[in-house]
Amino acid sequence: MANVCTKLTGTVRSVRLFQIDGFTLVAKTMSTTECIKSRWNVDGYEWEIQCYPAYYDPHDWVDFKLMFLGEARSSNVRASLGCLLIHPRIVSHVVEKTVSHVFKRPKDCSAGISLLRPGSSLPVPASLKDDYLIVQCTITIVKELPEPANPVPVPPSNLHRHLGELLSSGTGSDITFVVSGESFTAHKNILAARSSVLMAEFFGNMREASAGRVVIEDMEAAAFKAMLHFIYTDTVPELDWKLEAVATLAQHLLAASDRYGLDRLKVICESKLAGGVTVDTAATTLALAEQHNCSHLKAKCVEFIVSTPEILDAVVATEGYKHL
Incomplete structure (x- = not known):
């Protein structure tokens, strides 16, 4: 040929x-x-x-x-x-x-x-x-017809890589977050461009507008770090692992994405959790789905819990169900 x-x-x-x-x-x-x-x-x-x-x-x-x-x-x-x-x-x-x-x-x-x-x-x-x-x-x-000219090869976009390097180096950072005792430097303009919530905090009438240091309560440092990496690169490498290893992180990250209006990240977490509901995670995931209005994830949890009497009894016996 x-x-x-x-x-x-x-x-x-x-x-x-x-x-x-x-x-x-x-x-x-x-x-x-x-x-x-x-x-x-x-x-x-x-x-x-x-x-x-x-x-x-x-x-x-x-x-x-x-x-x-x-x-x-x-x-x-x-x-x-x-x-x-x-x-x-x-x-x-x-x-x-x-x-x-x-x-x-x-x-x-x-x-x-x-x-x-x-x-x-x-x-x-x-x-x-x-x-x-x-x-x-x-x-x-x-x-x-004339033979088409060979197009000039255009390299793939590397914007996410450059922004990721900017986040890692901290060059030009103007805000520091303190989460569970860990500090993370970032850039207000980039954060505000990606999150309407952070836009209001940094460029609205909220007290964070002039602050150079923000303390975030009720969030795990690992979840905040993954969220920050997503804001800069639009990727979450941690969620590429098997669900058993990242189920807790995915749950915390879903809550964080809902808190800061990161809709795409929220859907990514919802899809990850929906793909592997287990007896140990069903109750806590159901509570999370109800709290953050994730209808697809909620339906998957209910479907799993009532799938058999044995699974229902097992879920009811978990600590997560007691909290639910």
Whole structure:
């Protein structure tokens, strides 16, 4: 497959009606070398459709040819002529005939298209107004499309990496959080851009607006650190571990994300907890889901608890259920 060459092509098509009034008279008075011409411009090329009506008598056919009048912009021009006979007194042979040709120079001409087979002549017109011939002609040109230029490779976004490094280094930090005895430095502008709650705290009328140090109560340091990393990078690497190892962190992080209006992080935690409800975590997770309005997580917990009488009894016996 590595050696296959693909040629990109497209088509340009033009359709018109070719009408000859007084067709019977024209066919009987013109010689077989005379033709009626119609010039078209398709895709910037000049074309000429030639109709030879004298072939109608005595051989019962009308001949159409396509002539190329322009200069090929490339080595050659591939085109076809399609002809469809349209006449109120003919209904049995309405079939489009097509001839294709590769035109290389001006006045190159295609082979002829015979619309009426020998022995199937046109009926005698009932009146002069019915003495005509209409042919729907279609010129189709095959264009070779230019090969698409190789795009300049664009490296993937690394904004999250740079912001993560900024958080780790603490360069330019202007706020310090104290959580469970641990200190975390950060940048007010970035925090406010990600959290409407922190926007109100730092740039509203709250006392934290001018503070350089904020003490946060009722939150685990590990949960705050993971939340801070998410604010800067939009990722939570800790939640990539198995749920058994991070169930408690996911619960604390869900509460923290709800507290600070981090909706995406909240959904990530809810999805993580919903994917692995166990007897030990069902009651505490249910209480958490109810408290923080997580309807999907709540439904998963209830579904698990009542799934069997044995599981229900086991959950009721847990410390979490007593607190619930």
